Amino acid sequence: MPRAGRFLVLAAVFVCAACGLVYELELVALASSLTGDSVTQASVVLSVMVFAMGVGSLLAKRLRCRAAVGFGLLEALLALVGGCSALLLYGAFAWLGGTRHALVAVSLVIGTLIGAEMPLLMTLIQRVSRCARQDAGGTVADLFAADYVGALVGGLAFPFLLLPWLGQLTTALATGAVNALAGGVLVLWLFGRDLTGRGRLLLLSVNAVVLAVLAVAAALADDFERAARQAVYGAHVRVAVRTPVQEVVLTGRRDEPPDLYVDGRLRVDGDDRHRHHPALVHPAMRGRHARVLVLGGGDGLAVREVLRYGGVESVTVVEADPVLVRLARTDPALARLNGHAYGDRRVRVVSAEPFHWLRTARGGTPYDVVLSDLPPPGSGAGATPYSLEFYGLTARALAPGGRLAVHAGPLPERSLRYWTVEATLRAAGFTTRPYTVPGRSRRGLVLAVRGAPDRAGPPALRVAPGVRGGDAAAGEVPSAAALEEGARRLERTRPRVLPPSTLARPRYGP
Template identity: 75%
Template structure:
C-alpha cells in the first residue's frame, strides 16, 4: 500500500528545482532505468540461448524467475521508504554492477566451469529483486517532488516505465547487439544505469542526503562506472581467452555477424572446425558422413536442378556437384558471412572443393522460409541443411508451412527433398536415424519420414542428435536405385524380402553394408 501522507509532508520546498522540473526528471530516470532493466533481461535470454541452447526454455526460466523476484523486491523496498533517496541510489548502483557484468560472468562460467545454468538463475533472481524495489521508492520520490494523488502518480510512473521498456526492447536487437555485441552492450547499459540513478539522487534529492550518505553514493557510483569501464577496455582480451577455453588454442577466425557468431578453428583442412553460435557445425574429420548421407539418397533420379537450403559452407553443394548431369545448384544461406568464408578461407574452401568457383552454383543471401515464399522456380531435388529445431529462430524451418513451401518448389515429376533428422531412441548406437516426432515434426515431415528409405550412418562429430536424413519422393518419381554414398548397391521395387533392418544377409540376394534395408518392399538389382 502507498502511504499518501508521504506526498504531503515537506512538500517541494526543500528541492533545488521547481516541482514540474523535478517531476520530469524523476520520470526521465524511470524511463532510463526501465530501458536498462529490459536490456538486462533480454541479454540474459539471448546469452543463455547461445550458451545452453533451447531458447524457449531459457526465456521461460529467466522471465518467470525475474517476475517472481520483482515481487520479492517490492516487498523488501517497504523497509527503505523512510530513506527513499539514498535507498534508490544504492539500488541503482547495485543493479548497474550486477546487470552490466552478468554477461561476462555467465560467459566465464560457461567457458571455464562448463556450466552456466546456476549463474543464469542467480542473476535473474538478483536483477529481478533490484528492479522490483525501484517502483515503490520512485513512488515515494515522485510524491516528494510534486503533491499528487496516488492514482495519478502510479499512472505517470507506469507510463514512463512501459515506454522505457519499449525503447530498451527495441534498442537491444537493433542497436546494442549489432553495434556493441552482447558483452560490451551489457557493460554500456550498466554504466548508463548507474549514471542516471546517481545523477537523479545526487542532484534533485541532494538536500535529503546526509554528508555521509552523499559520500557513500558518490563513491558507489564512481566505483561501479570505473569497474564497468575497465571491463569494457579488457573485453576483447576476455573474449579471446574465453574462446580459447571453449574452442581450444587454434581459433583462426571469430566474427559476430548480424545473424550469429562464426568461429573457425584448426590450422588446415584436416583439422578444420566450424562453429555457429558455439555449436559445432562442421568437423573436417568426419563431415563426409553427414553430407553424403544427406545428399546422395536424393540424387538417384532427376537431378538437373537442385536447391540447397542452408549449407552456406558449400559441403552439401560439393556432394551435389559430383554429378555431371546437374545443371544448376542454388544455395540459400541466411548469413552472407558463412558463404564469404566458404569462398575465401583456404581451409574451408579446400574442404568444399572450391564449389563457389563452379559456374553451375548460385548463392543467395536470404532466409529460406521467406525466399521460398517468393520463388517461383521448380527443382528436381531440394536439400535442407538447416540449423537444429531446438533453436527458436529455426523452428519455422521444421513447420507444416515450410514443408508445404518445399512441396510447391519440387518438380511435379521426380522431385525429392532431404532434410536433417534426429536420432530416435533405440537399442544401441547402430539403430536407424529418423526424424524426431514433436512440435517441430509436422504431419508432412512424419509422412515423408515414413515414405523414405532410412539411412543409418555413424553420427558425425558435433551431431549428438542431428545428422541423419529424411526424404520424400513426390508422385511419379523414379524408383530408388543407383549407387549410394558408400558404394552400396541400389534397390528397385520387386518381390518381398524377408530380411529385417540390421541383418547381414538377405533372403533374395547379398546384403547392403549395414543390412538389406528394403523393409519388405524390394529385391536386389
C-alpha cells in the first residue's frame, strides 16, 4: 500500500504539472493571438505566474494540517479558474476592449494555486510513505522529477495535439476537467478514510459543480465564440476560421465588399480598398516588371493590381497560410474583390513562410519587382519580416535595377515602427522613398531600390504607363501628385536617427 500510495501521489504530480503548463501556454497563445505581441504577453504571463507560485507556496503552509481536503479543494478551484481562463480572456477582449488586466489577474490566481500544490503534495506523500518521511531529500527529488516530466508532456501536447484538435477554448476546459478529476480521485481514493463525512461530501459536491460548469461551458463554447466575434467584428461575420497560422475572419454582407481581419486586426478594409494596394503596387511597377514576387498578400488584392499590366509574365505569391489563399479563391465576395486573381495562369502560389523561402530559394531567376504585403511589424515573430536579415535576403532575390515596395503598417499611431522599417531598409543597402496615401486607414509604404542614391535621388513615385483599367473590383490608380504629396507630408514626421531592426535585436516593441 505505501508503494501504491507513493505512486498515486507522483502520478497526481505528473498530471497537475501537465495541466499547469497547458494553462500557462494557453494564456500566452491566446493573448498573443489577440494582441499580436507575443514577447510582451509571454513575459507578463511567465513573470506574474512565477511570482504568484512563490506566494502560493507560502500560503500553503496554513493548509498542511488539512492537506488532503485542502489539496482537493485547491485542485477544484484551479480546474475552474484554469479551465475558464481562455473564456475570461477572450470575453475581456471582446466586451471590455482589452486583455491586459484580465491576463494579469488570471495569471496571478492560477500561479498562486499552482504554487500551493507542491507543499501539499509533499505533505501527502509523507503521510502514505514511511520512506518519504525518512528520506526527505529523495522524496523532493521524486516530486520534482514527476513535475518536470509532466510539464514536458503538457508542453508538447498543447501545440501538437490539444490545440489542433480542440482549439483554444475547449483545450482549456478539457484540461480543467482532467485537473479536477486528478485532484478529486487522489484525495477521495487514497485519503478518503481520513476525511470526515462533511469533508468528503464537500469535496464530492465541489468537484461535481466544477465538472458540471466545465461541461456546460464546453457545450456552449461555440456559441460563446460566435457572440464574442460579433461583439468584436459586428453582426455580419460570414467566415471565421482558425488556421495553424492565424485566425481569419471575413465580415460584411454578400452583396458588398468584405472586411478581412487576421488575428483580430483589420487587414483589408472593403470600403477603403481602392487606396492601399494600388498605392503599394503601381509605383513599384514603373520599369521592367516581367517577373513579380509577392511576399504575403494571400488575400490576392496586390496580385489583382499586378495583373493589370500586360508585360507581367509570372507572379509568385509566397504566403504562409494556405487557408487564406483558399478563402481568397473560393469565397465569392473576396474572390470578386481580388478580381479572381488566383484564376490567372501566370500566378503561382507557394505555401511557405517568406523568410524561410527567401533563405532556401537560391539559383533561380531574380525578380524585377518584389512586393512585401505582410502583417504590420511587431515584437517576436512579427519582427522577422521587417529585419535587416530579411531585407538582405530580399535584395538577393531582386534583379539589378529591381524595385521593392513594402507595406509597413498603419499610420500615424505606429509612426516609430514605420520609420524603423525605413531605417532597416536603408541599413540593408536600399535607397528608400517613404510615402503614404490618404484614406480611412492611412498606411505607411516604402519604395526601395538597391544601392546608394545616385544623382537622380531616391526612386520617383510615379505610375507605370500601360496599366489597364481593370474591372469594378480594381483599385483606383493613384496619381503622381497624390503620391508626392503623401511623401512630403510623411517626410515631416521623420525622426533624426533610428537604428535598424535585426533578428538578434528587434526594434518593434509594444
